[in-house]
Amino acid sequence: MKRMKRIMALMLAAIMMMAMSVTAFAAEGAGTHTLTVNAKGGQDLKGQTINLYKLFDVTESGTTESKNYAYTVNTATGYKDAIKSALGTSFTGTTDEEYAAAVLAIGSNDSTEVQKFANDFTTYALKNSLAATATSSKITESQTSYDFTGLDAGYYLVYVTGGKEIQSSLVTVDATTNTVNLKTEAPSIEKTADKTTVNIGDVVTYNVKGVIPDTTGYDQYQYIIHDELSTGLDFVNDTTGTALGEAATTVNVKVAFGADVTDEGTAPTTATLDSTNKRKMSLDLSAWVKANQTNNKGKEFTVTYYAKVNKDAVVTEKNNAKLEYGNNPSDTTTTTPSEAKTPTYPLDIKKINKKTSELLAGAKFSLYRTETDAKNGENAITVTGSNGNYVVDPASTTTEFESVKSIDGKGYNLHINGLEAKDYWLVETQAPEGFNKLTAPIKVTITKTGDAEWKVSKDGVEETDKIIDIENSTGSLLPSTGGRGAIAFAVIAALLVFGVAVSFIRDKRKEA
Incomplete structure (x- = not known):
């Protein structure tokens, strides 16, 4: 009997150790994954904030050749409602399996239907302030990728704030390292000048080109162009160089689409000058961008304004324009300045x-x-x-x-x-x-x-x-007829005449 009790005790201990090891194994798999987020080709993540939303938790079983996946909806507040909203009114499921099956049935990888689901989820999340599972801080360095570490296995949506349009990406994180390539394109502007070199006194016409972003899903959207002239340039109001008044607070600008586009909103005609530096101005196009969403989103526009070259202009004369944008006014992104160089x-x-x-x-x-x-x-x-x-x-x-x-x-x-x-x-x-x-x-x-x-x-x-x-050049004296030789002969001649006169006088005295 004692022997049996001893055996039972050993077996119980073994079972407990096995249970503990299984628990440890599960814990090791949790929070150990990395997701690398790559910027869209040619883009930069500087100034961006990346949000991750985990739609489903994922567990897997089976061998590498044949794996099985089980999905459960994220139990965090609002996630089930967000997925249901993105699936549309035709979805009536209630269980985790039905939610996962509905998402699986949307379409193949990178299909239009899957992209719409991702964008609709993001729109709901933004409008309802859904808490992200993980968020990067605003990226301050120029880089093309960002790593999220310590993630649980799951089905994630990746969203970059303030993009030219909502183009979220979906990815399953189920291995040690995972990668997703963003589809989001950041807004940008380009500044050009009508002259490549200038004289002091010239008036330069500047054009800043941009594209109306798609703000669908955003309750608000900031779109502000900031321009700063160098010390060799001064803002003026037109091509003739009409100077700004001493107390001026604005400078004239023209905002226009191409010839084939009708402006759906009243574009600003002036930009605001900085109160302490009249070579800085800002042009707030936020309301105009929102007004042009129906027919003109994605279309190019041009902002035109003028500056006069002053006496302080130098060879390295340049100035820049940059764009401040974002769907959160308290957390906007500013682009790398676009420079227009007009050397003198x-x-x-x-x-x-x-x-x-x-x-x-x-x-x-x-x-x-x-x-x-x-x-x-x-x-x-x-x-x-x-x-x-x-x-x-x-x-x-x-x-x-x-x-x-x-x-x-x-x-x-x-x-x-x-x-x-x-x-x-x-x-x-x-x-x-x-x-x-x-x-x-x-x-x-x-x-x-x-x-x-x-x-x-x-x-x-x-x-x-x-x-x-x-x-x-300077040369020798040119030849002349009144040089020193003639003077010398004249002196000698005078002396001879003087000698003859003296001799003549002496002879006269002797005769007398």
């Missing part, structure tokens, strides 16, 4: 003595846009400045700029800033004192070679240092 270039001149290479001050020049104007002395480019440093200034009446002895730290002694890339003709209007003036215009060519790169040539020959060398 300097003309640097090294005025030197041809014989000694000494820098020469006092040489005056004028610059022309055509050879004909240069030869006729008409329509010279106007400038302002002094001490060898000048800028193009359309409002000025000064057409000459003058070299100095030196400009500290520079390899030139005359500088003119604010020219676009093109041909110019440089005319010397006055040579330094004691030097010969140039008799013909010099052709100067500025060529853009990159966003911040350019080259300069003189009469067709590139100046590798981007400095135009201009030499002045």
